[in-house]
Amino acid sequence: MIFSSIWCGFSACTSRSCVLVTLGFFRFALGVGIGGDYPLSATIMSEFANRHTRGAFIAAVFSMQGFGILVSSAVTMAVCVVFDRATGADPVGETPQEADLAWRLILVLAAVPAGLTFYWRMMMPETARFTALVEKNVEQAVRDMQGVLAVSLAQIAEEEEETLSPNPASYPLLSGEFLHRHGRDLFACAAAWFLVDVVFYSINLFQSNIYSHYLPKHHMSVFEEAFHVAKLQVIIAVCSTIPGYFAAVYLIDRTGRVKIQLTGFFIMALGLLAIGIPYKNFWRNTTNMGFMVLYSLTFFFANLGPNTTTTFIVPAELFPARFRATCHGISGAAGKLGAVVGSVGFLRASTTGEGMAAALVILGGICVVGMAVTYLLTPETMGRSLEENE
Template identity: 25%
Template sequence: MILERLEQLPVGSFQYKLLFITGLGWLFDSMDTGLIAFVLPVLAKEWSLTPAQVGWIGSIGLIGMALGAVLAGTLADRIGRKKVFTITVLLYSLSTGMCALSWSYESLLFFRFLVGFGLGGELPVAATLMSEYAPSHLRGRFIVLLESFWGIGWLVAACIAYLLIPAFGWKIAFAIGTLPALYVFLIRLHMPESIRYLISQNRIDDAKQIILDLEAKLRVKSQPFATELSDTEKGKKATAAPKFATLWSKPFRTRTAMLWLAWFGIVYSYYGIFMWLPSIVYAQGFAVVKTFEYVLIMTLAQLPGYYAAAWLVDIIGRKYTLSLFLLLSGICSFFFGNASDASSLLAWGAAMSFFNLGAWGVIYTYTPEQYPTTIRALGSGWAAGFGRIGGMLAPMLVGLMLGNAMGMNTIFMMFASVLIIVSAIVIGLGKESKQKTLEELETVLES
């Protein structure tokens, strides 16, 4: 009865406020990732770092993200989504501030690891909380809109880098990164705990009170609750812990392999390209200010990429949109790596950004739909976690390739190849899931 009333709530100010609050978490995460990308070329010059050392600064955060995602996800099932969300926001914002006080290369690596740990923990918890409150018929749209805050965060980072770093130095970027700590107070005031989590912990009265409060805010006439839980809610309490081996059992092994490879390819290409993008543009001979300006223009293309993907997923489908955006991102990467002048660099960079970030929006929608409820969180978490391995490897590999005097065209040929291969894997192994309820998908997927 509790979950039925949650699903029947009209879409209104509560859902959009929750989207805004969780979206701010994604914005701050993206802002931090963008800031380190813009800081790297300045820092490398000031500290005389080798390309390999610069690559480690990018990769150490991804190692922290992988560990943070696993541990925070486990902790969120024990102490609640809201508490873990708050803790991880505090951790990454305060650690970002500590980066401004770094006294050596090694100390910066340590603080970047802590930042990554907080970021990795916050992202899946925010997405879980949003999905557990979004109405089922609009869940895909809400998740894509949540993901679009990542693009806004990169724009904020680009503006900070463009306006402040040339005048005040790289430390100002990290100092600004402490501001999300203030955001914790907004979380505490306006974010409720997940009702599904409360039911799983047998905190039925707390779950009922949240429903009553929401119905009052949305002006829905409240009815007394039944004394017994529905069969669905009893199942929420009694569900056994999902097993990793189930992901590789006969009904699921193909889509698990497809998702793991898709996540690896998209994370590998994203962090390999965008973590190094300001440095690569700078290496082409543009001044620092001009570099930030060019990357800002490329970053602006991310937002229409998200919205185009959000529109296409319900028209041509998740599978075809994801494959198409990966393919076009790969093609654009090739031409970006072979750009010979500023105009072509900007044009291909913007197109690459458009399609790569659009693919991100689709994969966050597509992944949970590939598993039934009993293993949905497990399957989604492992797919994203495996993808983080790509994020760890790519920045280091680019650093090594630059250190060995490999050109921009060689590096982007590699990224183009990865994206095109992954596009083919999705189109060949993926199963379409558009215009189906989660219950309909469960019947299809488990057959």
């Protein structure tokens, strides 16, 4: 993650076709790093938490994504202000050469939080459940847990039946036994993550079309335009995205994973249909705040529901310690396949009003499919001990 962030900023060439090839390669490398960290963050938190507050702790970790969006937008705004003042770019002129340096600097700065994460992660011991159940070193697991939580083993134990299982899963991942025991759960996680990412990445893709109605109407330099787009992202994050994450933290261990996932998919479907069906005649060329409210509610309920449960919490709670991070990663890969399908499939739709209307209605239908997958296949993990998976 550290080196790939730096390499993205040093993508060779300045011509569009050349820089996209090298940037694409370095973004692939960055994806490998993020793909490794994503399931680890959820798994580490789930294995250090108890059954009663586990959902809130995992959701709290995931909520930092909202602050990451906020900080990234703030960094973009700051860089644009500095470059705009330094270059005095002509709003109606050609894109200044300095713009090529600005976007590279924004990407390189991502190495800073990645470096801090690496340092703190290296200071952490392996989780006690993995050490005891997979590495078979119970004494080390006890010492690690006592060191992390600064309490005695007697205080760590939740209930008698939650002590570490002496007979953890011994069958391999690619086996009939695994499919028999966990195949349905893995399919439920992967399918729900695929569906939510089709919707989530598609509505993010539409932002350029949507934000264009709310940007200043006068001619702007490239730095001014990027600044105003980032400002709109800050507004969405503060008013919708971050509150959705915190609502998930509050509700996840009170109402359960399945209920808030169903609710999230349902409200997302309603919001997208309310935007999509009358889009051509009502929303297409308007700055009506009603559109922005419905659009923001889609993000709020996505983060309150499926974007938190399917992509972070449930996959970290359903599988044995031996497979937990791997199955989370497989589900994540399915989700990113959904992101590709959504981005490529709806790219053309985002350029025309008719296409936007149809795409939004289809995305609403996909949310309905997500509800069906949640209701029929996703098990409730609230209050469930991780040792039950063994």
